[in-house]
Every structure is written in structure tokens, then in C-alpha cells.
Amino acid sequence: MLEITDLYQTFGSRVAVDHLSVTVDKGEIVGLVGRNGAGKTTTMRCVMGIVRPEGGEVRWSGHPVELADRLRFGYMPEERGLYPQMAVLDQLRYFARLHGLDSSSAVTEAQRWIDLLDLKGREQDRIVALSHGNQQRVQLAVALVHQPELVVLDEPFSGLDPSAVDTLSDLLRTQAADGKAILFSSHQLDLVERLCDRVVILELGRVLAAGTLAELRSRVPMRLRVKVDAPDDWVAALKGVRVLHADGDGAVLGLDTDADPQAILRAAINAGPVEHFGFESGGLVELYRELVAA
Amino acid sequence: MSSFTTTVLIATREITERLRSRLTWVMTAITTVLVVALIVVPSFFRQPTRPTVIGLVGAQAQALAPAILATAKAAKLDITVLDVADEATARADLMPTRTRGQRALARALAAFQGTSSTIDVALTVNTDSAVVEVNQSLSPNLAALLQAIVDQAHQAQVLIAAGVPPAAVSAALRPVKFSIVTLQPPVARQAGADIAALAAGFLLYISVGIFGAAVASGVAQEKTSRTAEVLLAAVRPIELMIGKVLGIGLVGLAQMATTVGAGLIANVFVQSSVVPSSIWVLLPAILGWFLLGYLLYAFGYAAAGAIVARQEEVQFATAPFTVFLAGGFLLTYATIANPDAWWIQLLSFFPPLSPVLMPARLALGHLAVWEMPLAALLTVGFIALVAREASRIYSAGLVRSGARLSWGAALRTR
Known part of the structure; x- marks a missing residue:
């Protein structure tokens, strides 16, 4: 298990990570979510030993992380970290060797990942000659070629087309099913919702919310979507009801605990023909917006 | 995996990639042809001495x-x-x-x-x-x-x-017996010694500069492409730095040996007057000082590559080292003109200048037996100091994002 406890890091006068604590267990996919500057990348760099944190601790299997542990971690930085003039196969072999694989195992594993990630036939191509998507596949292969126990991926889905996103998602699920602990960051909340077992929402280096998706969704109150063929000003007279947003499918209403759905229905009917009246559960996007706005 | 194995892996990658580069072979061929031509061509125009x-x-x-x-x-x-x-x-x-x-x-x-x-x-x-x-x-x-x-x-x-x-x-x-007694005879300067001194100084200035710049450029490329982040997750910064310096240095040494060796072989056939007879003593000294000079400057160049934010800034960051190397080469002219000047002798013991001035003084025949070993010892000590400071700056600079770090700020980094 990866345990990040009370992590603290500043850069100049800016607090990048502010007493952050996160755990990632084997077989678990944990998503770090937050806007730019929330502390996601710094947290990952602290895990990988690239940045030595000013406070707090990063532990793996119960002890502080050392170089020997990091050799069993796989890392994919946000901006691709590959040698542009080096061939695909050579690159994978090199990084596999650096992580402790012997020469023949490095070749075998490199070829296996080339096949798995649909890079067959591109072994001798230089990285600079590959498309963005293929470069991303090679970067992922570098992170996984040495069979790591913990995989840390910073924005792995950025710039990928939908089919590549599906491929990567399936791959991560497979790796988690194999017992790997996976920590990744993303701006794409719908992806995070689909993929992660637990989510940690960061803002200004602090944890705003953390938990399973079910736990996080329960924090978002139920919403009522009402489509009435009339202006929305009929809502203003209702107690404990407010318009969250409106779109072509009607108005989404936020309800306080004392709001009466029957009264809302009567008011809607009095306002005009009701085309839709139904409850919706809040998602990660709504929760994120609420927490960040608070 | 031991530090030694990791360093060897990194050095091997550098060697392999440089040997795969067509530019390496083209540059070696060009310099070799130029050196051989400089030795062979003048011999076609040389008139044999006659009474x-x-x-x-x-x-x-x-x-x-x-x-x-x-x-x-x-x-x-x-x-x-x-x-x-x-x-x-x-x-x-x-x-x-x-x-x-x-x-x-x-x-x-x-x-x-x-x-x-x-x-x-x-x-x-x-x-x-x-x-x-x-x-x-x-x-x-x-x-x-x-x-x-x-x-x-x-x-x-x-x-x-x-x-x-x-x-x-x-x-x-009958003529009176007339003899001249020289109390402090000047050191006899071999034919070609001046040219050899200039050539040794120029060779070391150019080669240390070129291969040092290659180190800086490679480090900057790893930093700006974020490859350094992936590497530092698995290796120590000093292993990465030493591996890169060694790999590039070994390829540079091979290139130099090829060029110099071709020149020597050519000289066997033409017996050029630009090559002094002391070349077999001078040659190991040149190669030895290339190694020392390269190590001294390469660690500094590595640190320079780590403090830049973009590849375009490498030249600016490495300027201090280029100035020292160029200054050393310019001093070669003064050494040829006045090899026994006290300030020339003193400066040749200053480690940043020793790699260029010591071979020049050796070529001119103006070195006491103890001088070169002492200069080499001082240079080795200086290399250790530079490597330690460069390692610290390299480690901090490689993962730092944002604007280029000034040398002052880099040296204050802890």
C-alpha cells in the first residue's frame, strides 16, 4: 500500500501541497482530481522521489520509500519523458534495464508491451517519428515494462482520441485486477468517475473531498429537473428551491431539506404545461464545482 | 542494482547513441582528413636541403x-x-x-x-x-x-x-683557439615545437569545448523533454551525471585518438617538419590532459545544462567555461613567445588553464620533471571539487521548472 501522510511542499512563497494525506492500496485505482496548480503533479513527484518534500512522509509497504522501492514503481509524467531520437524498442529495453531487469528479460518484456499496446512494426522507429498517441503508448509502456507494483500516471489521457482512451482505461483496469496499485491524475472527471475506485479532490494543495464514488455522490443532494413551457421565474416563489442551471432540457433545481417536491410540482403545473419532472443524482462534476466554488 | 552498474548502463546508452549518429562519423572523418592534410601536403612543397x-x-x-x-x-x-x-x-x-x-x-x-x-x-x-x-x-x-x-x-x-x-x-x-662557454644555455627548441605547442593547445581547447558542450546540450534536452523525471525516479542524479559525462568522454577520446593516430601514421611516411621528434612523449600527455580537462569542464557543463529552462539558453549558461578555454588557448601564444615567464609558469598550474598550457609547455621543452605531475594532481583535486558542486546544482536544477537559474542562485542552492 502507498501511504502519503501529511505531505507538505512549497515553491517560494506558494504552498503547492498543504498537509495532504492519501492512500492507494494494491488492486485499487485512485484518481487525483483538481485544477491546474492544485498540487497533483507535485504530489506525484514526491511519491517518485523527484522532489524531496519539506514535510510529511511517503511510505510503501509500511516503510519510507527508498530507491529500491522506486525501482518497483512505474511513472508517466504529464509531459512526455522520452528520448526523441531513440528507437522504441531500445527505449523500452533501456528503462527496463534501469529498473533492474536483466538484458534478456528487458528484451522480452519490451516486445510484449509493444505487442500489447499495438506498436508492432514500430520497434525501430524513433520517438520523434511517432504520432502523439503512439508516443503516449510508448510512455505508458516505459511505465509498465518492468512489471511495477505501483503505477503513477500524471494526466495519462490528455490528448488521446476516444478509442485510445478506451484502450488505456481497459489496460488500467487489467493492471489493477493483477494487483497493481494505480494512482493517476486527470482533468476529465467523467473518465475518473468511470475508472476509479476512489477519488481525491484537491484544491490549492489541500484535500477538499476524498472517498469512493458512492460516498462522494452522496454528498451531492438530489436534483430535480423540470421542463415547463414557461419562464423559470415561477421557482422564485418556492421556499428552499433554487435554479442551479438551465439548458435545453429544462431547469435543474437544487432542493434544501425542507423543500416539498409536491409543492414544486403544483407550482410547475400552475406555471404552464409540464414536459418533464424527475429527480437526478449529483455526479462528480457537480460535487467538484460545488466544492471549488465554496 | 549497484551504482556502478547503473552508471555503466547510462554511459553505454550515451556511447551507443553517439556512435549511431551520422554526425559523429562525419566530424571524425573531417578532422582526421584535415590533420593528415596538414601533415602531408607541406611535404610535397618541401625542398631538400643542399650544400x-x-x-x-x-x-x-x-x-x-x-x-x-x-x-x-x-x-x-x-x-x-x-x-x-x-x-x-x-x-x-x-x-x-x-x-x-x-x-x-x-x-x-x-x-x-x-x-x-x-x-x-x-x-x-x-x-x-x-x-x-x-x-x-x-x-x-x-x-x-x-x-x-x-x-x-x-x-x-x-x-x-x-x-x-x-x-x-x-x-x-694559425688561428688562436677560441672557445665560447655558455653559462646558462637556453633550452634547445626542436624543429616543429612551436607548431606542436599551438596545435596541442588548439586541439585541447576545441575538443574539450565540443564534448563539454555535448554534455550540456544532452542534459538540457533530458530536462526540457522531461526524460530526466522518468530517469530520476529510478536512478540517482549523480549516477545520471557521471554516466553521461563518461559516455560522451569515451566517444570523444576515441575520436581524438583516431585523428591523432592517423596523423602519426601519415607522419611516418612523410617525416613532416611540423611534427617534432618528441611527439611520442607529447602524445600521451595530450591524451592525458584531454581526459583531465574534459572531466574538469564536463561536470561544469552538466550543471549548466541543468539550470536552463530551454535548449536555446545552453550557450549562454556555458559561456563562462568557453571563456576560460578560449583564454587558455590565447595564452598558448604568449607561452610560445616567452615560455619561461613567471606568470606563464604560474598560470599553467591553475587547473582551468592547465589542460591547455601544460601540453604547450611540454611541446616547447620548457617543463621540469616535477611540474606536470604537480599540475595533474592539482587538477584532479579541482575536478573532485567541481564534481561535488556540479552534482548539487545538477540535482536541484534538473527537476526545477520555470525560468533559467542564474549561476549565483545555482551556487547558493542547498
Whole structure:
């Protein structure tokens, strides 16, 4: 298990990570979510030993992380970290060797990942000659070629087309099913919702919310979507009801605990023909917006 | 995995990638061809040395032949004498209207035919005078020799005519034993030593600069492409730095050895005057100082590559090292002009300048036995210091994002 406890890091006068604590267990996919500057990348760099944190601790299997542990971690930085003039196969072999694989195992594993990630036939191509998507596949292969126990991926889905996103998602699920602990960051909340077992929402280096998706969704109150063929000003007279947003499918209403759905229905009917009246559960996007706005 | 294995892996990657680069082979080929050409081409235009031919016109001049030859031998002048019938023949032989090339061709033809060669100097002796005719100029030593012999002959004639017995005349005119004792003889400078000193200084200035810059550029590329982040997750910064420095250095050493070796092989065939006979002592020293100089500067270049934010800033960050190297090469000229100057001797012990100045002083033959080992020891100590500071700056700079770090800020980093 990866345990990040009370992590603290500043850069100049800016607090990048502010007493952050996160755990990632084997077989678990944990998503770090937050806007730019929330502390996601710094947290990952602290895990990988690239940045030595000013406070707090990063532990793996119960002890502080050392170089020997990091050799069993796989890392994919946000901006691709590959040698542009080096061939695909050579690159994978090199990084596999650096992580402790012997020469023949490095070749075998490199070829296996080339096949798995649909890079067959591109072994001798230089990285600079590959498309963005293929470069991303090679970067992922570098992170996984040495069979790591913990995989840390910073924005792995950025710039990928939908089919590549599906491929990567399936791959991560497979790796988690194999017992790997996976920590990744993303701006794409719908992806995070689909993929992660637990989510940690960061803002200004602090944890705003953390938990399973079910736990996080329960924090978002139920919403009522009402489509009435009339202006929305009929809502203003209702107690404990407010318009969250409106779109072509009607108005989404936020309800306080004392709001009466029957009264809302009567008011809607009095306002005009009701085309839709139904409850919706809040998602990660709504929760994120609420927490960040608070 | 041990640090040694990791460092070797990193160095091996550097070597492999550089050997795969066409540019490496092209540059090696170009420099090798240039060095070989510099040695071989001048030899085609070199004229073989030949003795100065003195034409003796008339019986009186021809009688002086033994004395001229004996005195020239004692004075270590390379001359021969040739009897010439008359002044007209002598003047024609001097060929005043021909160019130097035409005269050289005529001499070569005469030598091939086995006929007498043309003369360089014509000596005519009369009763109270002597005339020396030359085409353009006469060396002062030869002029003094001929003057002395003609004077001696004339004095002998006058004394004999005055009734002094010939034996007494010979005894009177016998030269006094005259010897010159040099109390502090200057160090004999071998032929080609100046060129060798300049070439050694230039070679080291260029090669350390080129390969050091390659280190800086490679480090900057790893930083800006974020490859360094992936690497530092698995290796220590110092392993990465040393591996890169060693890998590039070994390829550089091989390139230098190829170029220098080709030059030496070429010299075996042409015996060029630009290559001193001490080359077999100078060569290991050049290679040794290349290694020391490269290590000293390469760690600094690595740190420079780590503090930049973009590849375009590498040249600016490495400027201090380029200035030191260029300054060392410029001082080579001063070393050639005045190798025993105290300030030259002092500066050659300053580690950033030793790799360029020490081989130059060695080429000139102006080094005591203890000087080079001491300079090497000082340089090794300096390398350790530079490596330690560079490692710290390298580790901090490689993962730092944002604007380029100034050298002042980099040195203050803890």
C-alpha cells in the first residue's frame, strides 16, 4: 500500500501541497482530481522521489520509500519523458534495464508491451517519428515494462482520441485486477468517475473531498429537473428551491431539506404545461464545482 | 542494482547513441582528413636541403679551396666548391635572370645528369682584392668565412714576399683557439615545437569545448523533454551525471585518438617538419590532459545544462567555461613567445588553464620533471571539487521548472 501522510511542499512563497494525506492500496485505482496548480503533479513527484518534500512522509509497504522501492514503481509524467531520437524498442529495453531487469528479460518484456499496446512494426522507429498517441503508448509502456507494483500516471489521457482512451482505461483496469496499485491524475472527471475506485479532490494543495464514488455522490443532494413551457421565474416563489442551471432540457433545481417536491410540482403545473419532472443524482462534476466554488 | 552498474548502463546508452549518429562519423572523418592534410601536403612543397656551392673563379681563388672547405667544416657550414673558368661563366651560372623555381629545376636536372650543379656564390681573388658575386643575398656567416680566408691568404702572400719563411708565416697566421662557454644555455627548441605547442593547445581547447558542450546540450534536452523525471525516479542524479559525462568522454577520446593516430601514421611516411621528434612523449600527455580537462569542464557543463529552462539558453549558461578555454588557448601564444615567464609558469598550474598550457609547455621543452605531475594532481583535486558542486546544482536544477537559474542562485542552492 502507498501511504502519503501529511505531505507538505512549497515553491517560494506558494504552498503547492498543504498537509495532504492519501492512500492507494494494491488492486485499487485512485484518481487525483483538481485544477491546474492544485498540487497533483507535485504530489506525484514526491511519491517518485523527484522532489524531496519539506514535510510529511511517503511510505510503501509500511516503510519510507527508498530507491529500491522506486525501482518497483512505474511513472508517466504529464509531459512526455522520452528520448526523441531513440528507437522504441531500445527505449523500452533501456528503462527496463534501469529498473533492474536483466538484458534478456528487458528484451522480452519490451516486445510484449509493444505487442500489447499495438506498436508492432514500430520497434525501430524513433520517438520523434511517432504520432502523439503512439508516443503516449510508448510512455505508458516505459511505465509498465518492468512489471511495477505501483503505477503513477500524471494526466495519462490528455490528448488521446476516444478509442485510445478506451484502450488505456481497459489496460488500467487489467493492471489493477493483477494487483497493481494505480494512482493517476486527470482533468476529465467523467473518465475518473468511470475508472476509479476512489477519488481525491484537491484544491490549492489541500484535500477538499476524498472517498469512493458512492460516498462522494452522496454528498451531492438530489436534483430535480423540470421542463415547463414557461419562464423559470415561477421557482422564485418556492421556499428552499433554487435554479442551479438551465439548458435545453429544462431547469435543474437544487432542493434544501425542507423543500416539498409536491409543492414544486403544483407550482410547475400552475406555471404552464409540464414536459418533464424527475429527480437526478449529483455526479462528480457537480460535487467538484460545488466544492471549488465554496 | 549497484551504482556502478547503473552508471555503466547510462554511459553505454550515451556511447551507443553517439556512435549511431551520422554526425559523429562525419566530424571524425573531417578532422582526421584535415590533420593528415596538414601533415602531408607541406611535404610535397618541401625542398631538400643542399650544400651551398661556391664557384672559385681563377687560379688564385681555386688555390683557397682546401682552406675554405676546412674552415667551413669547423664552422658547421654545409658548402662545396666548384672550379669555374672565368667570370662570364660564373655570372651565367648564377642565373640572375631565372626564377628560384627555374634554378631549382636546373639543379635537379644537372644532378640527374651527373653534371656539375650550378653555383650559388662566385669568388674571384685578385692581387689586392676579392669579389664575391651572389644572385640575391649572402649569409653573414659565409661572408665572414670567405673574408677571413681571403684576408689570411693575402697576409701570407705579403709576409712571404717580405722574406718571412713560409713556416713562420703559417705559424703566425694559425688561428688562436677560441672557445665560447655558455653559462646558462637556453633550452634547445626542436624543429616543429612551436607548431606542436599551438596545435596541442588548439586541439585541447576545441575538443574539450565540443564534448563539454555535448554534455550540456544532452542534459538540457533530458530536462526540457522531461526524460530526466522518468530517469530520476529510478536512478540517482549523480549516477545520471557521471554516466553521461563518461559516455560522451569515451566517444570523444576515441575520436581524438583516431585523428591523432592517423596523423602519426601519415607522419611516418612523410617525416613532416611540423611534427617534432618528441611527439611520442607529447602524445600521451595530450591524451592525458584531454581526459583531465574534459572531466574538469564536463561536470561544469552538466550543471549548466541543468539550470536552463530551454535548449536555446545552453550557450549562454556555458559561456563562462568557453571563456576560460578560449583564454587558455590565447595564452598558448604568449607561452610560445616567452615560455619561461613567471606568470606563464604560474598560470599553467591553475587547473582551468592547465589542460591547455601544460601540453604547450611540454611541446616547447620548457617543463621540469616535477611540474606536470604537480599540475595533474592539482587538477584532479579541482575536478573532485567541481564534481561535488556540479552534482548539487545538477540535482536541484534538473527537476526545477520555470525560468533559467542564474549561476549565483545555482551556487547558493542547498
